[in-house]
Amino acid sequence: MxxxxxxxxxxxxxxxxxxQIAFQRMLDTIRRNYERxxxxxxxxxxxxxxxxxLTKSGGETERQVYFVQSTGALGAAAEKGGVPELALRFDxxxxxxxxxxxxxxxxxxxFRRYQMQRVYRGERAQRGRFREFYQCDIDVIGKDSLSVRYDAEIPAVIYSVFRELNIGAFTIQLNNRKLMRGYFENLGVSDAEQQMLVLREVDKLDKRGADYVRETLTGDAFGLSAEVADKILAFVQVRSTSVSDAFAKLDALGSGSETFEQGRAELKEVLAMIRDFDVPETHFALNLSIARGLDYYTGTVYETTLNDHLGIGSICSGGRYENLAGQxxxxxxxGVGISIGLTxxxxxxxxxxxxxxxxxxxxxxVTQMDAAQLPAYLTLATELRxxxxxxxxxxxxxKLGKQFKYADRAGIRFVIVLGEDEIAKGVVTVKDLRREDQFEVARTELVKTLRVELAQADIGR
Amino acid sequence: MxxxxxxxxxxxxxxxxxxQIAFQRMLDTIRRNYERxxxxxxxxxxxxxxxxxLTKSGGETERQVYFVQSTGALGAAAEKGGVPELALRFDxxxxxxxxxxxxxxxxxxxFRRYQMQRVYRGERAQRGRFREFYQCDIDVIGKDSLSVRYDAEIPAVIYSVFRELNIGAFTIQLNNRKLMRGYFENLGVSDAEQQMLVLREVDKLDKRGADYVRETLTGDAFGLSAEVADKILAFVQVRSTSVSDAFAKLDALGSGSETFEQGRAELKEVLAMIRDFDVPETHFALNLSIARGLDYYTGTVYETTLNDHLGIGSICSGGRYENLAGQxxxxxxxGVGISIGLTxxxxxxxxxxxxxxxxxxxxxxVTQMDAAQLPAYLTLATELRxxxxxxxxxxxxxKLGKQFKYADRAGIRFVIVLGEDEIAKGVVTVKDLRREDQFEVARTELVKTLRVELAQADIGR
Known part of the structure; x- marks a missing residue:
């Protein structure tokens, strides 16, 4: 064959x-913090x-959907020219x-729910793009209304998760869609579509520089005045270094429409309250360039970046939406929520x-020095388990050497050797492969000794 | 819209x-034991x-497979009259x-691996049949060879898992395909296909009774002699009450072919060694009616049943196979392994x-008695977390009453009330919704007190 x-x-x-173990530990850490x-x-x-x-999604999402058909249904949908009845979730x-x-x-x-499962997107295959990946989401859903205070709780969860994941310094960055929309409307850019196009240009700031973006915005495609372009560029470059700095910078934006003022009030309430949640001011900041999905988020929006690895982009994003399930x-x-794309x-x-x-x-x-002692090895293992x-x-x-090599390759730290001599003496030989050390311990003390060693290792993990 | x-x-x-929490606790228990x-x-x-x-699977499996196509590929396979390139795993x-x-x-x-994920089968929908369900599998895979001792370790894992799942008394039942095959060959039923048909009839023993099965086996379809039919019926009704009883019953089968003797020797070694793994003899037994997938398993086979709920059928099954990945x-x-269909x-x-x-x-x-005290509530929550x-x-x-009702409905045990008075006195009021009790505790003692209460609850869980 x-x-x-x-x-x-x-x-x-x-x-x-x-x-997989390293990955699983990250999943466990996220879950533990979500539950906490x-x-x-x-x-x-x-x-x-x-x-x-597919009720809500636009064309792009539809192109990325994986459809599912059982053998019996194969071809039937295609013949009818329709879309198959079933599909894999894409978020x-x-x-x-x-x-x-x-x-x-x-x-x-x-309703406060977390959900950590895989999702599927039929994307073109390229480095760093995944067709199957974990999302680790939390959302708080209100009935009829939901206080903006919940928008301040989300960064507290993000802080707790990433502090414990221990992958380096990070900053939770916040903006508010109402503030942004109000500001743009004030400048005469009131069409949602056009706002999106402008923001897409502004996104090129880091790569192409301010001159390039200003030229595009004042060019034929957008036709904005130099003054408006400058105001947009100034707005999206606002960052804060502390809560009081954020308040000062928000105040410096001048007055605006009702929408704008509502966004500013929300941002201030959220920023002040994040501090009450004991999140250090070093770990969150205003960033008025953050937009996220314009058609979906309606208030607070979040992104989180690793200070020393900005190239990785946002590692945790989300925001406030007006109505979860209108369809x-x-x-x-x-509701308000975030997602971590863990894969x-x-x-x-x-x-x-x-x-x-x-x-x-x-x-x-537990190594096998002597096959005749197998029952003793099994009893010992049961005790440890x-x-x-x-x-x-x-x-x-x-051969014992081969067994040691197996343990080493498999990342097992402790190896136990138990021969006739040891059994007679009531002791056990323990090899610590990490410390490259070896010691004898009384059989009656073995569990206690290993527990202490493993607890210490857990702290260092 | x-x-x-x-x-x-x-x-x-x-x-x-x-x-979902109850389900997740079961998943966690299984995983903890697999890791142990x-x-x-x-x-x-x-x-x-x-x-x-689909290399190995027969017609039935193929009919149950879910095929997957991204939007771009839709219809293309049907037009070519072929099978789509992608499919969902069915095990x-x-x-x-x-x-x-x-x-x-x-x-x-x-290679000792566990895997706990969902699998998909396009079955006809009916009560108790799932199209998506969790399998929780362990397997030990050897290179070239794998000692039959690993067949004895598997029941130790099963015992450990179900003891801790705490869902009632259970029995791990064992058979050996070589013993069974050898015994049938001895009686002149040597064709694998015919063995399977005979076993399918024998499976009706509980429902239809021995007379019905004997009649079928001696009837036109099978044409077995009365003596052979009786021997088959006697064989598949063998059950043991202890290891020594199992040995006696295996010996009483008389001598047989090389395959038969090999099966008997393996069974004896496995049964004796399960005892060395500290599995009580009340929890495992010989059951010579167990066959499992005849085309796949080649040695030891397992089923596990709940003593007081035999109608549920096997809750954990598996066995030894000759070659995992020949395709x-x-x-x-x-290898040797088992699967728990947890869903x-x-x-x-x-x-x-x-x-x-x-x-x-x-x-x-933590309830909200007074919005002005929110920062104090948040600080308290951070401490607890x-x-x-x-x-x-x-x-x-x-209203506080509404908040209590929310906690009760959500299954939250402890509710904390903290008003101006309590804050001034340095105390916290704790309502224990399970015990329908309420007590005051010094703010500085709160974490310790709750930890003790929760640790006790964990034991009772």
Whole structure:
């Protein structure tokens, strides 16, 4: 029989076990912090009805959707010229909207949910673009209304997550869509479409420089006056160094429309309250260039960047939206939330050398020095496991050196050697492969000793 | 705009948050036990190349496969009359085979992996049948060979998992395909296909009774002699009550072919060694009616049943196979493993009333008695969170009674009330909604007190 080449599809990240452990630890850290802030878990099916998924999305999203058909249905849709009935979710927000609309009467509001699952996008394959990736989302959904105070809680969660992920200094950057919209309207750029085009140009500031952007904005395509272009450029370059600096810079923008003033008031309330949440002022700042999805977010918007790796871009983004599930229910459900694209983040951090290889989840390898002692090895392993110590036993005999090499390669730190002599003396020999050290310990003290060593290692992890 | 009805596709299990928490606790328990036995995590993509997924599977599996096409590729395959290039995995075994073949040179053998992910089958929708469900698998894969001792370790893991899941008394039942095959060959039923048909009849024993099955086996379809039929019926009814009973019953089968004797020797070694793994003899037994997938398993086979709920069927099954990945690699990779179909198990347990509603992951709700004190509430919450206590703060004011009702409905046990008086006195009022009790505690003692209460609750969980 000819062999089928074993391969994954392009655009997925499949990890070797030690990398998977590092990834899993990041997932666990995020989950622990989401739970600490009182968010509740939900999971939704990967497959949804196509009409449910595609109510809101524009052309681009539709081109990226993976459709699903069971064998029986294959071709039927194509013959009818239609779209298949089922598709894979491309984010966790649309499924959340469907979930809240479907289970509305069984949920308590404000509904605080976290969801950490994979999503699918049929993107063209290229380096750093994934067709399957984890999103780790939180959202707070209100019924009818939701206080802007929840907008201040979100950065507290972000701070807690990334402090514990321990991947370097970071800054949570905030803006407000009302402030931005009001400011642009004031300058005569009131069409939403045109605002978006202007912002897209402004996005090139870092790469092309202010002169290039000013020229484009005052050119034929936009036809803005030099004064308006300068005001836009000044606005989007506002950054703050502290809450009081942010207040001063917001005040310096002058007065504006009702929308503008509402945005400014919201931003001030949010910035002041983030401080009450004990987030250090070094870790959040005003950044008036942040826009996010213009058709979706309506108030506060967030991005988070690593101070020493700005090239990685935003590692956690989101914002406030007016109505989550208008396509499914007449209930008015405002919300605020963020998403961490963990697959891409992990890949970028690894690429930048910011993730060290994980130690194995296996704490101890009990070697097989003497096959006749196997029952003793198994009893020892049971004792360790009952104490919560992850233990593997070598069940197939080989040379001790080979067993040590296996442990080393597998990232297992402690190796236990137990021969007839040791059993007679009531002791156990422990090799610490990380410290390249070896010691003898009384059999009765083994669990206690290893627990202490492993607890110390956990702190250093 | 007309509303789209918010609904999931049939055949999926979507849970409300408190149920999701109960489900997640089961996943965590399984994972903790898998890790305790030294299994390493892997995750594979949901989407695989169709030719990789479908090399081995027969017609039935193919009919149940979900194929995947991005928008651009839609219809193209149908026009060519072919099968789409991509499909969703229908189990975790084929992806494991592909993974091991693909990464063979980066893995250490014996390769011990666990994998807990969802799989997809386009089954006809009916009660208790799921199109999307979790499988929680472990496998040990050897290179060239794998000692039968690993077959004895698997029941130790099963025992550890289900003891901790705490869903009632259970029995791990064992058989060996070589013993079974040898016994049938001895009786002249040597064709694998015919063996399977006979076993399918024998499976009706419980429902139709021995007379019915004997009649069928001696009838035209099978044409077996009465003596052979009786021997088959006697064989498949063998059960043991202890290891020594199992040995006696295996010996009583008389002598047989080389295959038969090899199967018997393996079973004896495995049964004796399970005891060395400290699995009580009340929790495992010989059951010579167990066959599992005849084309796949080649040695030990396992099923696990709940003693008081036999109707639920096997809650954890698996066995030994000769060669994992022959379709992808020339390497010989024998293995042994099991799978827990958690979605179905959870659904069945809940249906049978064996799962109690979970307490929330949120430990504490800090109420908002006085909006002016919000900064104090936030500081208190930060303290609790830093101590690892999951805390939600009411950010939007409402009557206290309504806030209590929210906590109660959401399954949150502790509610904290903090007014001006309490702040002045340096105390906090704690309402314990489970005990319907309320007490005052010094602010400085709050973390310690709650930690003790929550640790006790954990034990009772």
């Amino acid at each position: 000819a062999l089928t080449p074993a391969r994954t599809m392009p655009g997925v990240l499949e990890l070797l076990p030690l990398d 802030f009182g968010f509740l878990p939900i999971e939704t099916p990967v497959i949804e009805h196509s009409d449910v998924l 966790l927000t649309v499924p959340l909207a469907r979930y809240v609309a479907e289970h509305e009467h069984d949920l308590s509001f404000p 499914y229910t007449k209930s008015h459900l405002p 891409r983040l992990y890949w970028q951090l690894r690429d930048a050398g910011l993730i060290s290889t994980a130690q194995s989840t296996v704490d101890v390898l 009952n104490a919560g110590i992850a233990t593997e036993v070598v069940l197939e005999g080989s | 007309a509303l789209t009805p918010a609904r999931t596709m049939p055949g999926v299990l979507e849970l409300l948050p408190l149920d 036995f030294g299994f390493l995590p892997i995750e594979t993509p949901v989407i695989e190349h169709s030719d990789v997924l 975790l075994t084929v992806p494991l085979a592909r993974y091991v073949a693909e990464h063979e040179h980066d893995l250490s053998f014996p 992808y690699t020339k390497s010989h990779l024998p 179905r198990l959870y659904w069945q347990l809940r249906d049978a009333g064996l799962i109690s509603t979970a307490q929330s992951t949120v430990d504490v709700l 830093n101590a690892g206590i999951a805390t939600e703060v009411v950010l939007e004011g409402s």
